[in-house]
Amino acid sequence: MILNRKYPKEEATLKDCLLYAVIVFLVLYLLKPFGLDNMPRGLFPTCLLFGLVTFVAQLVFHFFSNRVKRRVPVWRVWHECLNIFCIILFIGICNFLLFCLFGGASVFTFPFFFLFLRWTFALGIFITAIAIVIGYNRHLRTQLASMIEKNSEEQEAVQVCIHDTAVRGSDLVLPINDFLYAESSGNDMVIYYRREGKLQSQSYRMTMAQLLQELPFPNIIQCHRSFVVNVNNVTDARGNSNGYTLKLEGCSASVPVSRSFVPKLKSFLS
Secondary structure: OHHHOEOOOOOOOHHHHHHHHHHHHHHHHHHOHHHHHHOOOOHHHHHHHHHHHHHHHHHHHHHHHHHHHHHOOOOEHHHHHHHHHHHHHHHHHHHHHHHHHHHOHHHOOHHHHHHHHHHHHHHHHHHHHHHHHHHHHHHHHHHHHHHOOOOOOOOOOOEEEEOOOOOOOOOEEEEHHHEEEEEEEOOEEEEEEEEOOEEEEEEEEOOHHHHHHHOOOOOEEEEEOOEEEEHHHEEEEEEEOOEEEEEEOOOOOEEEEEHHHHHHHHOOOO
């Protein structure tokens, strides 16, 4: 489920707070809701003040929310959605109190408060929904490797054995974490692995299906019609929905992920 997927745990910056404050100023200045153009201070200074309050409210909120993020081991999409809901609510309350200072006690009513919040959420959710999608896709393009769920520690004691169907007794036995990837070459599979910290490769007479059958582990996936990869060793992943390129620890070569296998790779963002 997408709400349980990892989301980049990035702390808000002054630039982010300033951007949202400018957006609030522009929307209020252009749309003039709640009769802002009739305010005694004038439209421009009033909208500027609302933008300033939005900026300060974000600083105060993020001061606490950034500390919460540090305590959460894995930040997920639903965490980010809840965080955004809370900050929109907080900004709405702060701006409502400011509006009451201008309008007096007559506007300090629950119906007007809920109307004010409805405007705030309509604007805030639209902006932040776009920001979440852009941020998530940007992170997928550039930092997918940091979001992949890996089983390296749990599999430290796991040994795998790869059999050569053509030559009896030439099996390859190694720790699963030392298996990097395999590439199909004609009727053979070329296995790339680490041995005493050095990259090695060996060709075996077998099919892709046979290799996957001998490596029935969730972190060993087919990522291309010619490639199988151990996601435990992925150190960098770049690309988009049309495909990715994977870099592996201790290996200079890149492993492609074709478009049809992208959903399988994304299933590790849990």
